[in-house]
Amino acid sequence: MALLEINHLQKSFGSLNVLKDINLQVEEGQVIAVIGPSGSGKSTMLRCATTLEQADAGDIYYDGEPLIHMVNGEAVRADKQQLKKIRSFFGLVFQDYNLFPHFTVMRNITEAPVHVAGVSKEKAEERALQLLATMGLSGKENYYPSQLSGGQQQRVAIARALVKRPRILLLDEPLSNLDARLRLQTREEIRRIQRETGITTVFVTHDQEEAMSISDQIVVMKSGLVQQIGRPQDVYDDPVNLFVAKFLGTPPINVFEGRIENGQLWIGQAAVLPAPAAQPQKVYVGIRPEGFIPDPEGPLECRVHAVEVMGRDTSVVCSHDAASAQIRAIIDAENKISGKTVRFRLRPAKVDAFHIETEERIALS
Amino acid sequence: MNWGTMMQQLGMGMLTTLEIFALTLVLALPLGLLVARGRMAKNPVVRGIVKVYISIMRGTPLMLQLIVVYFGPYLLFNTQISAGYRFPAVIIAFVINYAAYFAEIFRGGIESIDPGQYEAAQLLGFTKSQTFFRIILPQVFKSILPSVTNEIITLVKDTSLAYAIAVTEMFTLAKQIASQQASFMPYLAAAIFYYVFNWLVALVMEQIEKKMDHTGSKQRS
Numbered sequence: 001m002a003l004l005e006i007n008h009l010q011k012s013f014g015s016l017n018v019l020k021d022i023n024l025q026v027e028e029g030q031v032i033a034v035i036g037p038s039g040s041g042k043s044t045m046l047r048c049a050t051t052l053e054q055a056d057a058g059d060i061y062y063d064g065e066p067l068i069h070m071v072n073g074e075a076v077r078a079d080k081q082q083l084k085k086i087r088s089f090f091g092l093v094f095q096d097y098n099l100f101p102h103f104t105v106m107r108n109i110t111e112a113p114v115h116v117a118g119v120s121k122e123k124a125e126e127r128a129l130q131l132l133a134t135m136g137l138s139g140k141e142n143y144y145p146s147q148l149s150g151g152q153q154q155r156v157a158i159a160r161a162l163v164k165r166p167r168i169l170l171l172d173e174p175l176s177n178l179d180a181r182l183r184l185q186t187r188e189e190i191r192r193i194q195r196e197t198g199i200t201t202v203f204v205t206h207d208q209e210e211a212m213s214i215s216d217q218i219v220v221m222k223s224g225l226v227q228q229i230g231r232p233q234d235v236y237d238d239p240v241n242l243f244v245a246k247f248l249g250t251p252p253i254n255v256f257e258g259r260i261e262n263g264q265l266w267i268g269q270a271a272v273l274p275a276p277a278a279q280p281q282k283v284y285v286g287i288r289p290e291g292f293i294p295d296p297e298g299p300l301e302c303r304v305h306a307v308e309v310m311g312r313d314t315s316v317v318c319s320h321d322a323a324s325a326q327i328r329a330i331i332d333a334e335n336k337i338s339g340k341t342v343r344f345r346l347r348p349a350k351v352d353a354f355h356i357e358t359e360e361r362i363a364l365s
Numbered sequence: 366m367n368w369g370t371m372m373q374q375l376g377m378g379m380l381t382t383l384e385i386f387a388l389t390l391v392l393a394l395p396l397g398l399l400v401a402r403g404r405m406a407k408n409p410v411v412r413g414i415v416k417v418y419i420s421i422m423r424g425t426p427l428m429l430q431l432i433v434v435y436f437g438p439y440l441l442f443n444t445q446i447s448a449g450y451r452f453p454a455v456i457i458a459f460v461i462n463y464a465a466y467f468a469e470i471f472r473g474g475i476e477s478i479d480p481g482q483y484e485a486a487q488l489l490g491f492t493k494s495q496t497f498f499r500i501i502l503p504q505v506f507k508s509i510l511p512s513v514t515n516e517i518i519t520l521v522k523d524t525s526l527a528y529a530i531a532v533t534e535m536f537t538l539a540k541q542i543a544s545q546q547a548s549f550m551p552y553l554a555a556a557i558f559y560y561v562f563n564w565l566v567a568l569v570m571e572q573i574e575k576k577m578d579h580t581g582s583k584q585r586s
Contacts, residue, residue, distance in 0.1 A: 102504050102579060111499065
């Protein structure tokens with residue numbers, strides 16, 4: 001049984017359908033990142049799953065315990081007793097942490113165990129000290145939240161969420177309130193804490209780099225629908241549609257207008273790849289920056305605007321009539337680019353074709 | 366009359382003043398919190414009634430309210446007013462007046478608390494009353510302290526209004542002695558008394574504010 005299971009979840013605010021049909025399963029021990037642009041519904045999904053918002057329809061189960069489920073087309077919601085049980089099942093770290101400013105770090109963590117769960121003060125403090133050590137915050141127990149840095153406050157929030165020994169840790173945009181330097185460090189910290197505690201973790205983010213770097217699975221959302229679920233590398237390599245392809249990767253994927261004709265994929269007058277499996281049609285062609293190989297005999301010719309050498313890699317900024325935006329190709333630094341144009345051949349694995357209207361991926365071979 | 370006798374007489378008045386001050390504060394603060402809850406109630410009838418009450422209390426002079434509370438029983442029920450009712454009347458009038466002001470301060474404080482605090486408390490399993498008394502109220506106290514200090518200072522000076530219904534507090538006595546002796550000294554003594562009293566209030570409130578301030582860099586050990 002999945003630890004957290006969401007089926008056909010729907011939620012509207014007035015006439016705005018924020019969640020249209022969300023399906024998601026979280027298995028024990030996984031680290032899952034839910035990503036999507038703002039307005040994709042990812043935070044609303046998290047709020048519905050954490051009882052902060054009421055979903056309109058669908059099922060949410062925590063280890064089989066329903067928070068909401070459909071019986072004969074009617075939504076049945078958890079009663080007070082079930083809610084209590086469900087809330088002990090997960091720990092949520094808020095985007096702004098929502099620490100209690102009038103309590104010390106210690107009381108932020110122990111207040112709930114002592115006054116809600118009835119744990120003795122000594123036991124609660126002992127556990128809190130252990131958690132603070134795991135968080136790398138030993139010695140900070142008597143500080144007030146305002147005396148800590150953003151990253152430290154966040155770890156206090158994680159400790160507060162973990163003190164009740166939840167089975168799932170949920171994090172809302174965990175890195176968005178941190179500056180760039182702290183972000184990288186905190187990212188590694190979260191990963192380390194997850195490994196040490198082994199806790200199943202779901203976090204919501206709009207930052208695809210953050211998602212790819214710390215998760216086993218990513219869930220890509222757009223307009224209230226899950227677009228794709230999979231291992232980060234798989235989703236990156238085999239996006240189901242143009243949106244997913246564009247959303248993942250920095251620099252982003254390069255998009256050309258092209259067509260399939262005579263079993264070939266064409267960009268302008270160049271047949272760039274064989275496409276024996278695809279029907280003749282107009283398509284969008286997505287090429288990852290690392291999909292370009294400079295080759296004087298290559299089929300695709302682009303106008304060079306700039307060549308940026310960045311140590312190991314060289315980034316070639318160029319343009320092509322079939323691409324509305326600038327193209328960015330990342331190539332080995334050994335390749336010397338000179339002249340006004342450059343010819344490329346393409347790595348088949350880094351090229352995808354998408355339907356011109358549905359924007360869904362078309363198998364080429 | 367020498368200085369000492371005057372101070373002795375005034376001293377009795379000071380005691381009454383302190384009584385009015387302390388009783389008003391002790392009763393009006395909790396009542397104000399209750400009124401604030403009523404002002405934010407979901408029930409529109411409760412909310413409406415409380416709103417009208419606050420509006421009247423803030424919209425009419427305290428001296429007038431004192432007179433209404435004192436003569437009210439006579440006007441309404443034609444009952445004889447005993448001299449013993451004077452002091453309770455002062456306390457009632459002050460408490461219902463100050464509760465209205467405190468209520469609006471509390472309301473502002475409560476409404477300024479980040480909704481995230483309620484959400485965090487809810488998910489940690491706190492009940493509604495635990496959330497209010499453990500999480501919300503302490504933060505409200507901190508944020509409203511400067512406004513409350515202002516009200517308390519005003520209260521110290523307002524106690525002199527009790528003279529309107531001849532309660533023998535400090536100012537009433539000062540006025541009596543001044544007219545008997547044709548001297549300005551009692552007024553001067555009264556002024557010093559009110560000033561020192563408020564100076565102490567400010568000092569105490571400042572200490573409380575310092576104690577509640579967790580934004581400094583100092584570490585609690």
